[in-house]
Amino acid sequence: MSDFVTQTRLAEALGGHDHVDYSWLDELPTHLGPPDLKMGLRNLDLSRWFPVDDLTQLQRSAKLDILAAHPEVVQWQDSALPACHELLALVVEYTAAQPEPGLHPIDAAARLVAEDLSVMVRSDQATGSPGSWRLAAGSLAFGNQWTMAEKIGGSLLDIHEPTDGYAELLAAKVDTFFDNLRPGRLAWRRNWFVHDIDDYHQPVKFVHQHTSDPRVAGTLWIRSERETLRRLPETGAIVFTIKTQIAPMVALLARPAKAEEVADHLAAATDRGLRAKDADGRAAALISYLRSA
Numbered sequence: 014m015s016d017f018v019t020q021t022r023l024a025e026a027l028g029g030h031d032h033v034d035y036s037w038l039d040e041l042p043t044h045l046g047p048p049d050l051k052m053g054l055r056n057l058d059l060s061r062w063f064p065v066d067d068l069t070q071l072q073r074s075a076k077l078d079i080l081a082a083h084p085e086v087v088q089w090q091d092s093a094l095p096a097c098h099e100l101l102a103l104v105v106e107y108t109a110a111q112p113e114p115g116l117h118p119i120d121a122a123a124r125l126v127a128e129d130l131s132v133m134v135r136s137d138q139a140t141g142s143p144g145s146w147r148l149a150a151g152s153l154a155f156g157n158q159w160t161m162a163e164k165i166g167g168s169l170l171d172i173h174e175p176t177d178g179y180a181e182l183l184a185a186k187v188d189t190f191f192d193n194l195r196p197g198r199l200a201w202r203r204n205w206f207v208h209d210i211d212d213y214h215q216p217v218k219f220v221h222q223h224t225s226d227p228r229v230a231g232t233l234w235i236r237s238e239r240e241t242l243r244r245l246p247e248t249g250a251i252v253f254t255i256k257t258q259i260a261p262m263v264a265l266l267a268r269p270a271k272a273e274e275v276a277d278h279l280a281a282a283t284d285r286g287l288r289a290k291d292a293d294g295r296a297a298a299l300i301s302y303l304r305s306a
């Protein structure tokens with residue numbers, strides 16, 4: 014069942030892709046120029062923590078299917094329990110929904126929203142020794158080529174080990190951001206990738222197809238994560254949310270200004286920049302397709 018949680022299936026429930034609101038495509042970051050990796054964080058009103066759209070309820074029920082088939086997508090360390098209780102209380106307040114009883118609070122909280130949730134704890138909070146921000150609990154039904162089980166307990170540097178350039182370009186900035194994030198502030202960023210398939214649950218690193226054919230490029234998918242960061246006022250832990258959104262390439266073509274921006278971005282990107290978006294080996298075909306509008 015969970016292996017059939019695709020954007021195609023969710024869109025069909027709304028009458029097809031033409032009936033889905035793909036306006037989030039306008040938010041894809043296409044800033045050109047070095048460095049390749051960007052924090053790209055902006056402030057957001059707390060009322061926008063868990064935005065609801067036409068797919069939210071469908072994604073929530075898809076998440077329940079995935080949790081039933083793959084319970085290992087939820088992981089926690091004992092040190093995270095107070096922070097997870099605090100998170101659950103805030104999610105309950107935000108959604109005005111009742112949590113399912115008898116579950117670990119990270120599991121209960123993640124079932125109330127479409128987003129995947131991670132709780133980051135600075136390890137000195139738990140051990141009394143100086144440490145770094147670590148992934149202490151999480152629910153990741155819609156993982157993009159990673160799993161909670163492989164990352165749990167890891168520092169920000171460990172977690173980003175596969176991200177080419179993170180250690181040199183971003184690690185220090187992200188650590189400083191985490192240390193300085195004030196309760197009451199909500200920060201967000203968005204990323205995007207090119208995918209061959211539209212499955213929400215993609216825990217395994219895949220090898221993507223290369224093509225020079227614009228028609229093939231037009232059958233690919235844009236996958237994007239709207240990510241937020243918020244510090245919990247009582248425990249001081251930081252909550253990282255990921256809202257996964259998937260659109261057929263044709264939906265991007267239907268937004269000509271954005272399609273042109275994405276094409277320009279791909280045309281100017283370095284090899285590392287293309288690899289980071291799973292666009293290497295197909296960039297020319299994508300550019301040609303996106304400029305055919």
Ligand code: HEM
Nearest residue numbers: 050051052131133148158159172173175176187190204253
């Ligand atoms: C200020 C906070 C953060 C920044 C600026 C950041 C930045 C990035 C960037 C630039 C990438 C490459 C793909 C992309 O553009 O998104 C990435 C990948 C990733 N991030 Fe973060 N990140 C942050 C926080 C976190 C946190 C809290 C987690 C905890 C779960 C996390 C988990 C990951 C994972 C698993 C990947 C994919 C790694 C891979 O397999 O390549 N990030 N991050």
